[in-house]
Amino acid sequence: MAAESPRKTTEPRSKTLSIHVVTWNVASAAPPLDLSDLLQLNKDNLNLDMYVIGLQEMNCGIMSLLSDTAFEDPWSSFFMDVLSPLSFVKVSSVRMQGLLLLFFAKHQHLPFVQILSTKSTPTGLFGYWGNKGGVNICLKLYGYYISIVNCHLPPHMANNDQRLEHFDRILEMQNFEGQDIPNILDHDLILWFGDMNFRIDDFGLHFVRESIKNRRYSDLWEKDQLSIAKRHDPLLREFQEGPLLFPPTYKFDKNSNNYDTSEKKRKPAWTDRILWRLKRQPQANPQTQRPPAPHFFLSLRSYVSHMMYCVSDHKPVTSTFDLELKPLVSTPPITLMPEGLWTMENVMLISYSLTPDFPSSPWDWIGLYKVYFNISDIPETEGQFLLCYYSNNLHSVVGISKPFKIQPGSSLAEDPLGESQPHI
Missing domain, CATH: 3.60.10.10 (Endonuclease/exonuclease/phosphatase)
Known part of the structure; x- marks a missing residue:
């Protein structure tokens, strides 16, 4: 990353x-x-x-x-x-x-x-x-x-x-x-x-x-x-x-x-x-x-x-x-997204940016989750995976990617968001 x-x-x-x-x-x-x-x-x-x-x-x-x-x-x-x-x-x-x-x-x-x-x-x-x-x-x-x-x-x-x-x-x-x-x-x-x-x-x-x-x-x-x-x-x-x-x-x-x-x-x-x-x-x-x-x-x-x-x-x-x-905090501390096409055969890259005052830690981690959306909320063209950035100092998720797709045939976790299972 x-x-x-x-x-x-x-x-x-x-x-x-x-x-x-x-x-x-x-x-x-x-x-x-x-x-x-x-x-x-x-x-x-x-x-x-x-x-x-x-x-x-x-x-x-x-x-x-x-x-x-x-x-x-x-x-x-x-x-x-x-x-x-x-x-x-x-x-x-x-x-x-x-x-x-x-x-x-x-x-x-x-x-x-x-x-x-x-x-x-x-x-x-x-x-x-x-x-x-x-x-x-x-x-x-x-x-x-x-x-x-x-x-x-x-x-x-x-x-x-x-x-x-x-x-x-x-x-x-x-x-x-x-x-x-x-x-x-x-x-x-x-x-x-x-x-x-x-x-x-x-x-x-x-x-x-x-x-x-x-x-x-x-x-x-x-x-x-x-x-x-x-x-x-x-x-x-x-x-x-x-x-x-x-x-x-x-x-x-x-x-x-x-x-x-x-x-x-x-x-x-x-x-x-x-x-x-x-x-x-x-x-x-x-x-x-x-x-x-x-x-x-x-x-x-x-x-x-x-x-x-x-x-x-x-x-x-x-x-x-x-x-x-009126939000006192309106920008997520972390913005992250997958880079390029994600498949199990390729190296999976993530890019992220952070606010100047974000207290990063070597113990922070990024997890990949399969999620299940209400189809009325998310268009069918959206994917089924999210990237989440967890802050060890703040003890909370501080960044979530937009939903994205992974090419068929990849065997990734299928836990709903909230069942902590990091993959990256």
Whole structure:
């Protein structure tokens, strides 16, 4: 391979990224056969760029954990099998017992995604047991700091104060000492979701169920514990949430859409929630009274539950966001491409160029991957292979070639992008 001279950069244009967030307490169940509705694969022209998937109460028995240590857990494997053919790559994941957080992105965004840290914060049994708590992925996306938190807070009606305490504790533990990463409250975006376990106070079971039956959800909002806390807690007030226009997502009889018919007859509640917090923007100019031009803004496209899934006593909840940003990083650190015609009979050459400030390392490597594209995204004339440049210093892919063809008869790897198998 041969390095070329540094490239000139151009002024970046604003862009919009679509992000789909999933939270689901799966109650130790295996993945159902079809998750198209959950992943919005049945929506026309959705054109998503990223998936953020958080699960709670995955099977965390000792045999399951040992198996998942050696192999991908069934849920991660399922999502990878479904999303890989659509050009998505699993960029990062973190698991703590029953909590799992996955981050997928379309392959063209990989040079602009840098995973900075993954973290687990147990809060069960005085902070020593991971059956409750939070898992976090901290990353830079086109130069902006983003934290993603999947949590499982304490259950039961009477433990509202404990839930708020655990929320604060998880937030306080997201420090990144010695890594030159700002405090989480200084990040441009925090996505926070999970089984937060907040309940509906005061109202009796009959009133709650009648309100749900008649779709009078607004009658229940004023006694929702999280909504009440957001009105009084200064920090929670900074987190936004879409309107609760869907039925409470807990607690159902498994394999049905009936709320709890057991002896306990638990009162339905919106336990499964998706919140977000944008970094405070500069104030408006007092002379013009105009706010500064937006350079990083998140808008909510949908916030819904998915009643069709019955494997758990919770229903999954999803949000789809549009993230508008002006990239702080618009040029990949590395641009690379194959030279000449590639066949197994010829010497295969690669040319690449790099930005002046790229921290190269002798341990960097280039991998060749066979990938499977959605034919609606890539014309049939495009090839099926990509070159990817992995940076040892940045611990991420920092350059991807355009798809290209290799002459028939070559016996190269056929792993989807994301299954690391370098050939060069």
